[in-house]
Amino acid sequence: MASRVVKGGHALTEYLNAAKSAEPLYGDVQKHVLDKAMKPSGRRQDVLHPSEMVKPDWCHLAAFHRLRLQAEPADRKRTTFTRENIFQEGHETHTKWQRWLAEMGRLAGDWHCAFCDDVFWHETTPVHCHECGAPASCLTYAEVPLNAHPLHIGGKADGYSPHDNALVEIKTLGLGSLRFERPEFLDRYTVETDEFGKLPDLTRLWRDFRRPLPSAVRQTQLYMYLGVHFEDLEVDRTVFFYDFKSTQETKSFTVTYDEAFSEPLIEAAAAIVDCVQADTAPHCNINGRIGCASCAEFKEQK
Numbered sequence: 001m002a003s004r005v006v007k008g009g010h011a012l013t014e015y016l017n018a019a020k021s022a023e024p025l026y027g028d029v030q031k032h033v034l035d036k037a038m039k040p041s042g043r044r045q046d047v048l049h050p051s052e053m054v055k056p057d058w059c060h061l062a063a064f065h066r067l068r069l070q071a072e073p074a075d076r077k078r079t080t081f082t083r084e085n086i087f088q089e090g091h092e093t094h095t096k097w098q099r100w101l102a103e104m105g106r107l108a109g110d111w112h113c114a115f116c117d118d119v120f121w122h123e124t125t126p127v128h129c130h131e132c133g134a135p136a137s138c139l140t141y142a143e144v145p146l147n148a149h150p151l152h153i154g155g156k157a158d159g160y161s162p163h164d165n166a167l168v169e170i171k172t173l174g175l176g177s178l179r180f181e182r183p184e185f186l187d188r189y190t191v192e193t194d195e196f197g198k199l200p201d202l203t204r205l206w207r208d209f210r211r212p213l214p215s216a217v218r219q220t221q222l223y224m225y226l227g228v229h230f231e232d233l234e235v236d237r238t239v240f241f242y243d244f245k246s247t248q249e250t251k252s253f254t255v256t257y258d259e260a261f262s263e264p265l266i267e268a269a270a271a272i273v274d275c276v277q278a279d280t281a282p283h284c285n286i287n288g289r290i291g292c293a294s295c296a297e298f299k300e301q302k
Contacts, residue, residue, distance in 0.1 A: 047154030054218035225262035
């Protein structure tokens with residue numbers, strides 16, 4: 001059997017650190033998770049992802065190269081065991097809320113049958129597979145496809161409730177998220193202690209957390225645009241469910257649809273697709289002819 005090869009760099013460092021764990025079983029789990037993370041994720045590379053499009057530093061030139069090559073930069077896959085653990089916790093939180101909504105008959109979207117591998121749309125919770133008749137125990141929720149095929153945009157929302165004319169987004173809130181997106185908010189609730197130094201006042205912080213994080217709002221506005229204009233969904237709002245990691249408390253927020261927000265992103269996507277079809281690279285919109293870190297990653301793959 002061929003030996004497993006782990007490429008050098010950041011991923012190798014994480015892998016070797018796991019091998020040095022004082023508890024062998026713990027180290028083996030870490031290596032197993034990191035090994036899985038290095039395999040192809042199945043994430044589509046032939047579309048523009050809304051999660052990337054709404055970022056302030058979304059580079060049109062990098063998007064052009066990825067669409068043209070249908071691949072990410074060779075060195076993009078970098079991760080840690082902690083990061084993979086965070087991702088997995090997020091997946092579990094999604095599953096929990098989606099299961100509750102499905103039990104209520106308030107969850108529409110795609111459903112996947114493990115028996116025949118078919119995927120079908122259903123407005124409420126299905127009782128059997130539409131293709132093969134397999135029971136509900138064979139079905140898992142496959143979320144809400146949101147595609148604009150002419151613009152090569154593809155994504156998925158966490159849920160859709162036709163009863164409420166609402167998309168559903170499920171989020172976990174941790175201190176790392178706040179430190180990255182709203183550091184001034186986190187600083188406001190950081191207190192000095194004699195024994196442990198600076199610590200966040202979690203009770204007051206969660207009490208005063210009153211709106212979704214900015215990136216989530218931007219992304220869901222684009223989701224709603226795609227749902228209305230390309231998927232024929234009756235949507236006028238998005239309902240957010242937030243789980244606070246530190247205390248397991250929950251909150252809900254509603255964001256109403258604002259079409260004007262997404263129009264510049266749709267125009268940019270159309271321009272990128274035109275460039276791909278003409279095989280003419282656009283300039284980097286972040287740093288002009290010099291380029292930025294995102295498009296520089298593709299220089300060796302042109």
